[in-house]
Amino acid sequence: MNYINTKDTSEVVSFKEATIKGLGNNKGLFVPERIPQLPESFFQEIEQKSDLEIAMEVMLPFVEGSLSKDELQAILEQTISFTLPVKEIRENVSVLELFHGPTQAFKDIGAKFMAGCLSAFQQDKKVTVLVATSGDTGSAVANGFYEVDGVEVKVLFPKGKVSAYQEKQMTGLGKNITAIEVDGVFDDCQALVKQAFSDDELNKKLNLSSANSINVARFLPQMLYYFVAYKQVKSTLNGRPWWVSVPSGNFGNLTAGLIAQKMGLPVAKFIAANNANDTFYQYQQTGEYVPKVSVATYSNAMDVGAPSNFERVQWLFNNDLSELSKSLVSDSYSDEATLAKIKSEKELSDYLLDPHGAVGLMALEAKKPEQAYGTFLATAHPQKFESVVKKALPDFPIEKVDLSNCQKLEMKNDYAEFKRLLLS
């Protein structure tokens, strides 16, 4: 399979090159040159297949030419080390829980898969992965890349802006993972990383790579979620339309779902569930795409004002809004509504939502036709966002997180200092 750069279609690369490079020329994103179709028998027999077998069939065409079948199998065995259960919370509404991995949010699968790929693609020169994070990406990448030979990871997180859980997951590992606490906000961390990527001197000395969802190896394996969910709901669906709601920030997870749908997965409609960062929702209402500066919300992993995978969504539907709207609707919710939903859902069904899942469920209930069957994605464990959950449910216990054996470097928001640190 080859990958094409959306901004420069003359740049055609293999899966291996796309993974190592991350971003294409002119900051374009890589997209697969075609979308393979799964045979009908795959869906007829899906209930008999293990998650690993499903992942093998889905991913093999996307890595062809770069990874052998055995290499893919070995990477996927490492990646799929936990369950992805669907639970019904009431009639016609279920939740796909994606938080049973090591860092309790859905990015564990993508991070681990990408780490496995980089390890298989070992080069002479060590790779330095830079990650700016508001919390979840950093913890998943730190965990996924821990002790991977030939890869050094530098995670930049904003001081005082991540939960104790997230901090422990980033600072508790050591070895090839360096956690850097920046005296600034998430945007400052992001700016430092971007400046490093465009620093010629640094790029001559270091082999820099990025591990957010612009990377094909990070977002593509997330297709698995939707196939594994279908396996579990198929008999309940019994031919009814299936609606799937995805709490979205950079739209990497949703893009994976849309590709799964194009491969033949019978999703009637996806719902892009947004918080106050509603750039995509506004685009769908008005036809005009106006990126904004992000605003801080309780569902902070979705605080993105210019979703980086918007370009891939556009490519999937040939820049045609009316085509896109046949597969995808969107909705947006405030922090007040999010807290109210966490509280009311606990009372109604005893199900404990995290703020991202709460946005997903609200959007599902607002958009799904009554007779259709709906599934929303719970993208993080409520414990990971305990201070928000506690605002809605004052009795929610806050567990004490022990940070005593953790290590971090502390840094001012200063590029010269960051560069010295990278070169030391």
Ligand SMILES: *Cc1c(COP(=O)(O)O)cnc(C)c1O
């Ligand atoms: C990253 C993240 C999201 C947003 O996912 P995208 O792929 O960026 O749209 C939603 N919820 C949680 C908990 C996350 O960590």
